[in-house]
Structures are given as C-alpha cells and as structure tokens.
Amino acid sequence: MEVALRAVEESDVRVFFRHMNDPEAARVAAFVSPRGSDWDHFEAHWKRIRSSSDVVRAVVADGELVGSAAVYGEPGDLQVTYWIDRTHWGRGLATAALRTLLAEVPERPLHARAATDNIGSLRVLEKCGFRVIGQDSGFAHARGKEIPEYVLVLDA
Numbered sequence: 001m002e003v004a005l006r007a008v009e010e011s012d013v014r015v016f017f018r019h020m021n022d023p024e025a026a027r028v029a030a031f032v033s034p035r036g037s038d039w040d041h042f043e044a045h046w047k048r049i050r051s052s053s054d055v056v057r058a059v060v061a062d063g064e065l066v067g068s069a070a071v072y073g074e075p076g077d078l079q080v081t082y083w084i085d086r087t088h089w090g091r092g093l094a095t096a097a098l099r100t101l102l103a104e105v106p107e108r109p110l111h112a113r114a115a116t117d118n119i120g121s122l123r124v125l126e127k128c129g130f131r132v133i134g135q136d137s138g139f140a141h142a143r144g145k146e147i148p149e150y151v152l153v154l155d156a
Helices: 012-020 023-029 039-051 093-104 119-127
Strands: 003-007 055-061 064-072 078-084 110-115 131-140 145-154
Touching: 003 093, 012 023, 012 039, 012 064, 012 078, 023 119, 055 093, 064 093, 078 093, 093 119, 110 119, 110 131, 119 145
Parallel strands: 078 110
Antiparallel strands: 003 055, 055 064, 064 078, 110 145, 131 145
C-alpha cells in the first residue's frame, strides 16, 4: 500500500470530521475536542489550523484520504499528532505517515503524548524512534475522565 502526505484541502475537513466522530476511535485516542461533534466548531478549528504555520498534512493511501498528520507548537516544544480512520487501522499506515512527516520536518526534539492504554499509537511512535520520557495525566473528553498518558520524545 502506497502512503503519501499532501496539503490539506478544504474538502478533506468533512472527511476528518467523520473520522474523528467514530466513537470507538475517539475512545481509543481519548484526547479529542470536547466539541468534536459540533461541525461549525470543527470547521472553524480546521480553518485556524490550515492558516497557521504548523505542518499539517492529509494522509493518502492508494489514492484514498485516510487521515491526517501534523507537527505543531513552538520551537523547542514541537508536538506530533496523527489520526488514521479506524477502518484502516492495523495496516501500518500511521507508521508510514509519521515516518514521512518526520523526514519532512527536520526540527528536533519532537514530542508526543498518548494514553497509556493506546498500545497501537505507542507502537507507532516507538517504531518511529520516539521514547517514553515520563508520564502525565489529562482529561480525556472521549472517556469523560482523567486518564494517564505517556510523554514521548524524538531527539535526533
């Protein structure tokens, strides 16, 4: 399966909205917007993202839009994030997308966070060279409670 990144197009945002409103995917990801099911809020949020200086890409597999990947934040505290539609989990797409994004963004260190029980995301990050440097907690809107999360870093 060929995985590529491209600029996010306006029409992609509606697909992202559908992906991110999958209840099971949101539960696993845990840290989602508290207003994720509000289209107007979601659209405005993505308009801000697309007009920012952040590196934001659409993930395409064999010509199909399957998710997004981004590096955002301030120099010295850059974060990575990604989302792959649940119907495409387990195929290596997140790993391929993140590797491609990391090749595009030379700045280091890069940071990431993942719920401690999100084994799939932790495996993706570790395959791409991230290592756990600590643990924190955050309110997971998709679960309605505070949960533990790992803090990871990719140095050089």
